[in-house]
Amino acid sequence: MGHAYKYRCEHCGYEEQFNQGHGFMVHSQPLGEYLKQSQKLFHYKTQNVLEDLAKEDGNLYLKAGFQIYKCPKCKILQDKTEVTVFKDEIVIHKSEFRCSACRTRLKLTNIHRLKKAICPNCHKRTFQMNHNHSDLWN
Ligand SMILES: [Zn+2]
Numbered sequence: 785m786g787h788a789y790k791y792r793c794e795h796c797g798y799e800e801q802f803n804q805g806h807g808f809m810v811h812s813q814p815l816g817e818y819l820k821q822s823q824k825l826f827h828y829k830t831q832n833v834l835e836d837l838a839k840e841d842g843n844l845y846l847k848a849g850f851q852i853y854k855c856p857k858c859k860i861l862q863d864k865t866e867v868t869v870f871k872d873e874i875v876i877h878k879s880e881f882r883c884s885a886c887r888t889r890l891k892l893t894n895i896h897r898l899k900k901a902i903c904p905n906c907h908k909r910t911f912q913m914n915h916n917h918s919d920l921w922n
C-alpha cells in the first residue's frame with residue numbers, strides 16, 4: 785500500500801502530488817522470478833542492470849516502490865521508482881536519481897518531517913503539504 789501526498793503552493797497555487805510506498809510495484813521477490821514475467825515495470829536501463837546482476841548471482845531479491853526525493857541544491861521534491869536488489873539483506877544495487885533541473889544527485893527525504901519545500905513553479909518556499917487531501921491508494 786502506498787500514500788499520495790498533495791502539495792500546494794500558497795503563493796502561486798501550483799499543485800503536485802507525490803507518491804510513496806509499494807502500491808502496485810514489486811514487493812520483495814526473487815529477482816529471477818521478476819525477470820521471467822513478461823511485464824516490464826522499469827526503465828530499460830534498470831532492466832539491463834537487473835539482467836546483468838541475475839547472470840552473476842542467482843540468489844538475489846528485488847524490491848521496488850515509490851520514494852520521495854529532494855534535490856539538495858534546488859530543494860525541489862520529486863517522486864521516483866526506487867529499485868533495490870539485495871542478497872541476505874545486504875543491498876547490492878540501489879537506483880540513484882539526478883535532479884531534472886540541475887543534475888545534482890537527489891537525496892531521499894522524509895516527507896513526514898518536511899513542512900515546507902520550494903515550489904517548482906515560482907521557486908518560493910511556500911510549497912506545503914495539503915493534509916486534507918492526502919489519500920491512500922493500493
Ligand atoms: Zn536540482
Ligand SMILES: [Zn+2]
Nearest residue numbers: 793796903906
Ligand atoms: Zn509557487
